[in-house]
Every structure is written in C-alpha cells, then in structure tokens.
Amino acid sequence: MLNSLYLYTKNISSLAFRKERNIAVLDVKRLYFQKGNFIKPGSHKKMDKSQALDDAIRWLMIAQKNMSDDGMGSYHLVDGWSSSYPETSGYIIPTLMVYGGLTGNDESIQTALKVAEWLLSIQKESGGWQGGRVSEQKPEIVFNTGQVIRGMLAAYAHTQDDRFLKAATKAGDWLCQVQSKQGYWKMHALMENERVYDTYVDAPLLMLSDHTQDKKYAQHAIKNLDWVVDHKQHANAWFEDCDNTIKHNDRPILHTIAYTIDGLLDSGIHLGNDKYKQAALQPAIRLRDIFIRDGKLHGRYDANWAGSEYMILTGCAQMSIIWQKLFVLTGDQQFFDAALGMNTLLANIQNRQLSGSDNTKGAIPGSFPIWGKYEPFAFPNWATKYFADALILEQNLKKS
DSSP states (O other), X not given: OHHHHHHHHHHHHHHTTSTTHHHHHHHHIIIIISTTOOSOTTGGGTOOOHHHHHXXXXXXXXXXXXXXXXXXXXXXXXXXXXXXXXXXXHHHHHHHHHHHHHHOOHHHHHHHHHHHHHHHHHOOTTSOOBSSOGGGOOOBOHHHHHHHHHHHHHHHHHHOOHHHHHHHHHHHHHHHHHSOTTSXXXXXXXXXXXXXXXXXXXXXXXXXXXXXXXXXXXHHHHHHHHHHHHHTXXXXXXXXXXXXXXXXXXXOBHHHHHHHHHHHHHHHHHXXXXXXXXXXXXXXXXXXXXXXXXXXXXXXXXXXXOEESSEEHHHHHHHHHHHHHHHHHHOOHHHHHHHHHHHHHHHHHHOOOSOOOTTTTTOOOSEESTTSSSSTTEEOHHHHHXXXXXXXXXXXXXXX
C-alpha cells in the first residue's frame, strides 16, 4: 500500500512539470466532466479507423527504434522507455507481418524480421526465453516462451529460414519437458503457480505441431486444455487460477481472462473441438453482454462476473479480437457490433487530439484513465499490438 502510494505520488508530481501532463488532464476531462461518454452514439458504424491502425503500427516500430537492441520496449510518461520485452516482442512479430502484407508496408515486415533475429540471439540453452524485460535477466518462463514461438513461426512462414523453425521446435520441446503430468505448467511458470491463461501457450504449440508434423506438441497442448476446462472453469464460465498475481486471484484481470478465452477459442477452432469452443464462447458472451449494457468493461471480474477497477485496455482490445472471431464462427451479429463499439472506444482513447510526441502518438495506454492500476502512466507495447490486431480484423471483415 505504501509502495503504491509512493509510486503514484512520484508519477503525478513528476508529470506536473512536463508537457505530457496534458494526457492525464485529458483523461480527467473525459472521466469526470464527460462522465466517460466521449463517443458519439452510432459513431462506431461510420468511423474510419485506418489512420488509427497506421498510427498504432508506426508507434510499434518506434518502440523498436528506441531500444539499444532490436527488441521492443514500452513507454512510461515519467521513466521513459523500458528495455526490450522478449515475450511481447515475440507476439508483435505476426502483427507487423500481417499489416505489411495487407498494406505493402515493407518497413513493418523488416522491423518484424529484426525482432525475430534478436530473439534468436537471446534464446536460452534450454530452448526457453526469459521472463520480464531483457535488462532484468530473468530465467526462462513457460508463458513468455509460448509467445515467442508465435513470432518464430511467423518469421519462418515469411522467410522459410530453418533457423526460426528450429528455434520454435527447441522451445516446444522444452515446454513439453517441463509440463506436469496433470497437464498444467508449474515449473518455470510465473510465480511457480499453475495458471489457466497458459491456454495461450497451447495455441502456438498446436501451430508448431502442424509445422513439424509432430503430434507430440498437440498432445501436450490438449492435456493443458482439458485440465483448464475440466477442472478450472465454473458453471457460469468464470475461470479459477486466472490472475497473474496471488493476491487478486479471486478477481483476475481482463487481460489474463482474455488470454484464456482466446487460447481456448483458437485451439478449439484449430482442432475442430466443440468442447474448447464452448468453453471460450460462454465467457465471451458474458463479457459481450456486459459491454453492450454498460458501454465498457472493468479491469477485473470476480466469480460472479462482478467488475471492479478501471478499464484495462489490453484486455478490451483482446475481447474485440475474440468477439470478431466468434462472429465469423457463429454468424451472431451481436459479436461484431460489440467489437465495433470496443474498437471505436479504443480509437477515441488513442486519439488524444494533442500535439504530443512520437513516444505516445498512436499508442494505447495500459489503463483508462491513464492512472489506473494496470501499467499506470504507461503505454505497454502489448496494448497497442492487440489494438492493431483488432483493427486489422475489423478491416478484413468489412471487406468480406
């Protein structure tokens, strides 16, 4: 409590003397004077978000240019740029690749390949990739390794360079080795506690299984998926052991809830497995209906789906992605309408109508308002990554 108070006092007092204080001032206006209603009714149906997407990708490339290596960092209003983050750098690679393919922007593809080369250079001898920022020099972590596999496979698909597939295979072998017999990961897991959001590791393992034609990776993924659905999902679709903390595990953040849902959904689609698709569909409906009713999603949800804390924008973007996938899967227009509304909300938060700087232009903050508890006063690169993914899906669906 005292540490949190110190950090907030430090951030607010430091911002008072900097131009970037205007970002916080704008959120004060939006939250308290406009009561959070700064989006015109119906605007989601006609808003052109192509500039928002271009700005988001541009910022992601700036997040690499500000590093001392070829990874990708995040920006904090007070402390400046972090060091590179291997996990998120890994799953940003597919985003940059897809955008480059859609728009013909070769710079985004070349940026992605630089990130991939850097990740190759820091892979651990075990096959895993470290947790946290690269400057922290932490040991390898299961979840983070799964996300870098996504990047390795995207780089391999584009280049056909066997180095990327070999790195992904080495990582997959390590993930299989450290998995428990029950199907969860505890050894080399964050906090050394089993967590259901490792379904977001299962999806790249299934992709790896296809690339290598080795069923081992799929078998290990299925073990984890069954453990989650059979033992950790409540009748009302809420998940136990879903938070990235121990203290707040009774009300996990939307970010890790969305990881869990998306991992189940992608795995279910990949395998043609209705059990996993239903396990994803039910919580997605819960959160969709809350968003349609309230016009927002909270940062945390307890076992009764009661929300608390300010919006965590990464999770909001992830839910838009999930809803769009479910629209394609089910044809239910409510999923697409919810995603359009969420994308408009995020695009309005991104558009701060301030001169700002390259450090923040186009980026999505961790929370709304920016002083929310999740990544306060910061622009984590993963928030902008998922926002870009959500907009790419929207553009593709509108064209189809």
